[in-house]
Amino acid sequence: MTIYNFSAGPxxxxxAVLETAQSEMLDYKSSGMSVMELSHRSSLFxxxxxxxxxxxxxxxxxxxxxxxxxxxxxxxxxxxxxxxxLAQGKKALYVNTGSWSKKAISAAKALDNVEVEVIASSEDKxxxxxxxxxxxxxxxxxxxxxTTNNTIEGTAFEKIPSFGKVPVVAxxxxxxxxxxxxxxxxxxxxxxxxxxxxxAGLTVVIVREDLLNKKAIFAPMLDYALQAKNNSLYNTPxxxxxxxxxxxxxxxxxxxxxxxxxxxxxxxxxxxxxxxENSHLFKSPVEKKSRSITNIPFITGDEDLDKAFNxxxxxxxxxxxxxxxxxxxxxxxxxNAFPIEGVEALIAFMEKFEKENGGE
Amino acid sequence: MTIYNFSAGPxxxxxAVLETAQSEMLDYKSSGMSVMELSHRSSLFxxxxxxxxxxxxxxxxxxxxxxxxxxxxxxxxxxxxxxxxLAQGKKALYVNTGSWSKKAISAAKALDNVEVEVIASSEDKxxxxxxxxxxxxxxxxxxxxxTTNNTIEGTAFEKIPSFGKVPVVAxxxxxxxxxxxxxxxxxxxxxxxxxxxxxAGLTVVIVREDLLNKKAIFAPMLDYALQAKNNSLYNTPxxxxxxxxxxxxxxxxxxxxxxxxxxxxxxxxxxxxxxxENSHLFKSPVEKKSRSITNIPFITGDEDLDKAFNxxxxxxxxxxxxxxxxxxxxxxxxxNAFPIEGVEALIAFMEKFEKENGGE
Numbered sequence: 001m002t003i004y005n006f007s008a009g010p011x012x013x014x015x016a017v018l019e020t021a022q023s024e025m026l027d028y029k030s031s032g033m034s035v036m037e038l039s040h041r042s043s044l045f046x047x048x049x050x051x052x053x054x055x056x057x058x059x060x061x062x063x064x065x066x067x068x069x070x071x072x073x074x075x076x077x078x079x080x081x082x083x084x085x086l087a088q089g090k091k092a093l094y095v096n097t098g099s100w101s102k103k104a105i106s107a108a109k110a111l112d113n114v115e116v117e118v119i120a121s122s123e124d125k126x127x128x129x130x131x132x133x134x135x136x137x138x139x140x141x142x143x144x145x146x147t148t149n150n151t152i153e154g155t156a157f158e159k160i161p162s163f164g165k166v167p168v169v170a171x172x173x174x175x176x177x178x179x180x181x182x183x184x185x186x187x188x189x190x191x192x193x194x195x196x197x198x199x200a201g202l203t204v205v206i207v208r209e210d211l212l213n214k215k216a217i218f219a220p221m222l223d224y225a226l227q228a229k230n231n232s233l234y235n236t237p238x239x240x241x242x243x244x245x246x247x248x249x250x251x252x253x254x255x256x257x258x259x260x261x262x263x264x265x266x267x268x269x270x271x272x273x274x275x276x277e278n279s280h281l282f283k284s285p286v287e288k289k290s291r292s293i294t295n296i297p298f299i300t301g302d303e304d305l306d307k308a309f310n311x312x313x314x315x316x317x318x319x320x321x322x323x324x325x326x327x328x329x330x331x332x333x334x335x336n337a338f339p340i341e342g343v344e345a346l347i348a349f350m351e352k353f354e355k356e357n358g359g360e
Numbered sequence: 361m362t363i364y365n366f367s368a369g370p371x372x373x374x375x376a377v378l379e380t381a382q383s384e385m386l387d388y389k390s391s392g393m394s395v396m397e398l399s400h401r402s403s404l405f406x407x408x409x410x411x412x413x414x415x416x417x418x419x420x421x422x423x424x425x426x427x428x429x430x431x432x433x434x435x436x437x438x439x440x441x442x443x444x445x446l447a448q449g450k451k452a453l454y455v456n457t458g459s460w461s462k463k464a465i466s467a468a469k470a471l472d473n474v475e476v477e478v479i480a481s482s483e484d485k486x487x488x489x490x491x492x493x494x495x496x497x498x499x500x501x502x503x504x505x506x507t508t509n510n511t512i513e514g515t516a517f518e519k520i521p522s523f524g525k526v527p528v529v530a531x532x533x534x535x536x537x538x539x540x541x542x543x544x545x546x547x548x549x550x551x552x553x554x555x556x557x558x559x560a561g562l563t564v565v566i567v568r569e570d571l572l573n574k575k576a577i578f579a580p581m582l583d584y585a586l587q588a589k590n591n592s593l594y595n596t597p598x599x600x601x602x603x604x605x606x607x608x609x610x611x612x613x614x615x616x617x618x619x620x621x622x623x624x625x626x627x628x629x630x631x632x633x634x635x636x637e638n639s640h641l642f643k644s645p646v647e648k649k650s651r652s653i654t655n656i657p658f659i660t661g662d663e664d665l666d667k668a669f670n671x672x673x674x675x676x677x678x679x680x681x682x683x684x685x686x687x688x689x690x691x692x693x694x695x696n697a698f699p700i701e702g703v704e705a706l707i708a709f710m711e712k713f714e715k716e717n718g719g720e
Contacts, residue, residue, distance in 0.1 A: 001392075002392070003391065003392025003393060005392075005393050005397055007397065007398075007399040007402075008399070009399075009596065010396060010397060010398060010399060010400060010596065010599055011397060012393075012397050013394060013396055013397055015386070018385055018386050018394050018396075019386065021385055022382055022385035022386060025378055025381060025382035025385065026375070026378050026379065026382060031363065031679075032361075032362070032363025032365075032677070032679075033363060033365050033372075033679070034373060034378050036370060036373055036378075036558075036559040036560075036604070037365055037367065037370060037371060037372050037373055038367075038370060039367040039368070039369075039370060039680050040370060040560065042367075042680070072432040072433050072434070072437075072561060072598075073432050073433055073437075073581050074432070074581075074595045074596055075595075076580060076581050076594070076595040077432075077433075077579070077581040079580075080578075080579035080580075080581065080582075107579065107580065110578045110579065111578060112578075192596065194596055194599075198396075199396040199598070199599065199600045200396075200400065200596040200597065200598055200599045200600070201432060201561045201562070201596075201597070201598025201599070201600070201601055202561070218440075218470045218471060218472075219437070219440035219467065219470065220436060220439075220440075220467065221433050221434075221436050221437040221440065222440075234436070235434045235435075235436040236369065236370065236434055236552065236554055236560040236561075237560065237561070238432075238559070238560055238561025238598065238601070239370055239554075239559065239560045239561070240559045240560070240561070240600070240601075241561055241598070241600075244396070317392070319391075319392075319393070320399050320402070
């Protein structure tokens with residue numbers, strides 16, 4: 001049975017990447033050592049981290065005045081680090097588009113000397129759309145925070161709105177390397193690796209140099225400027241995760257870079273959205289113009305039927321299709337490494353299920 | 361050429377562990393998925409993290425009133441988390457035994473409402489010994505912090521001193537699972553994984569339940585109680601690192617557990633210390649009764665000769681023998697997975713070098 005892994009993260013990785021990791025597991029480049037065994041100060045590892053950074057710069061066309069950091073703690077630690085480094089004694093603006101935005105807002109509010117203002121929200125309709133941004137926002141704010149893709153709710157910013165001169169900080173965890181955003185439209189981008197980059201436990205931060213904190217943060221590990229000064233080697237970084245990320249970046253490049261991979265991503269998403277639109281059983285809970293091409297929730301409208309579908313799908317090798325508990329139903333996460341054959345197989349299965357369950 | 365990896369961390373891993381990881385890389389237990397691709401909420405991963413915890417509890421005889429946490433950020437983040445969670449508005453005592461102790465002290469001092477007192481130090485002699493602990497220490501202190509093994513300086517606490525009723529917090533990064541300490545003698549133990557546990561990017565924390573913070577910490581990711589309540593799954597943990605740790609714990613158990621492995625560790629260390637004692641060229645910079653069995657520095661007393669030795673050793677496949685820049689000379693890190701054959705080969709090489717360089 002072929003397994004298709006629709007997990008929202010940690011998620012499917014390119015098979016070619018896993019094969020390389022497998023073949024190099026006991027002996028990296030004739031060193032007689034595994035990458036896991038390399039000192040982070042060794043020339044072999046220095047080459048890995050530098051190549052990873054160079055590839056990411058190339059893939060995302062990151063300008064020279066941005067630093068690339070490889071950190072730990074996931075997006076959840078960034079929820080705290082962003083306001084701690086960028087907004088002490090200042091106002092920070094947030095757009096509330098879902099569960100992860102809410103966590104980011106709550107972490108910023110927990111800081112004593114940061115003033116938080118939510119300037120737009122789609123909570124009124126259970127986050128099923130991307131809200132309009134007010135025409136005028138406080139131009140003295142430290143930043144405005146957006147979640148570019150909402151993993152749980154299945155919405156995404158197709159274009160980045162204009163916020164005037166306020167730097168945009170983006171949680172791009174679930175659609176980094178799967179969009180045509182321009183890095184120069186952001187002040188800071190962060191992403192947990194476990195969707196489009198590599199294994200859990202690695203966090204990528206891309207930050208414009210002029211936004212780096214001038215004053216030291218009380219905790220060295222939470223200090224962007226210190227991490228940047230040390231090229232992510234202030235302490236031992238998650239070396240194996242960075243190695244896998246490097247392999248994934250090489251793979252993305254071989255797929256035609258971000259342009260090539262997003263073309264394929266759009267094709268995969270279109271197939272599934274078309275199938276949902278043409279179905280009399282399944283529907284999308286998300287407003288058409290706000291739909292993510294990465295995480296695609298769908299429902300029957302009947303909880304028991306959703307459950308039956310999920311059970312039957314699992315038995316056919318469709319793993320992790322069950323929707324997040326806050327949304328219910330199903331969710332297909334179609335990250336870069338998810339194969340188009342898996343989408344076609346899912347659609348065929350949905351059609352069969354629909355016929356067997358009163359559809360036509 | 362056989363490669364022997366003396367790296368202080370990330371360090372050598374058991375070959376059997378790497379072989380298992382290699383064979384399971386593309387298909388973990390017939391799931392059709394790599395461990396890196398498993399959802400952290402899946403039953404397969406839940407079994408991995410639970411087994412890892414159970415094995416560690418068994419190996420270290422961790423009492424039931426201690427929580428085991430799998431976190432991120434390394435010991436460096438613990439330097440901040442320990443005082444943040446345990447000592448706000450209180451006094452914290454520190455024993456200064458080297459570079460890592462100093463970083464821990466400095467991180468605690470950086471917190472506004474923690475009073476730091478260094479109760480003993482061996483800085484006067486470049487940390488070449490473990491200092492005596494004063495007979496009377498403040499019994500109202502939140503904790504006393506020690507570094508059980510000093511990776512850079514090559515010293516270790518052979519026994520844990522008595523501190524009365526003050527809970528002992530230990531940075532055990534470099535000798536966890538390589539000593540016969542009793543967990544009940546500690547209030548909290550933390551260790552970066554990249555020496556005796558697994559890959560970099562995973563941090564193990566063992567904490568007595570009554571010491572868990574009662575008040576929430578401003579940052580969820582820095583909050584022990586929250587992490588404990590969520591069984592280390594507040595956000596996505598470093599799943600692959602936890603999987604490798606589980607394999608390492610299984611391997612340690614197969615070696616006769618901690619008793620079996622420390623007997624072997626003592627044998628390896630004794631061989632090298634005897635060779636150093638018998639040499640007219642090499643000597644240990646560390647006081648005899650304070651010597652670590654894990655990290656063993658040695659010097660010739662002549663920087664040029666040290667350099668020549670390091671170069672010749674590297675050419676023979678002895679990797680990462682160069683001492684830390686603050687100590688100089690050489691350092692052999694003999695973690696659990698380091699084979700005794702590597703120690704014997706090193707000693708033979710040292711004898712040959714000594715003969716060729718004016719020894720007898």
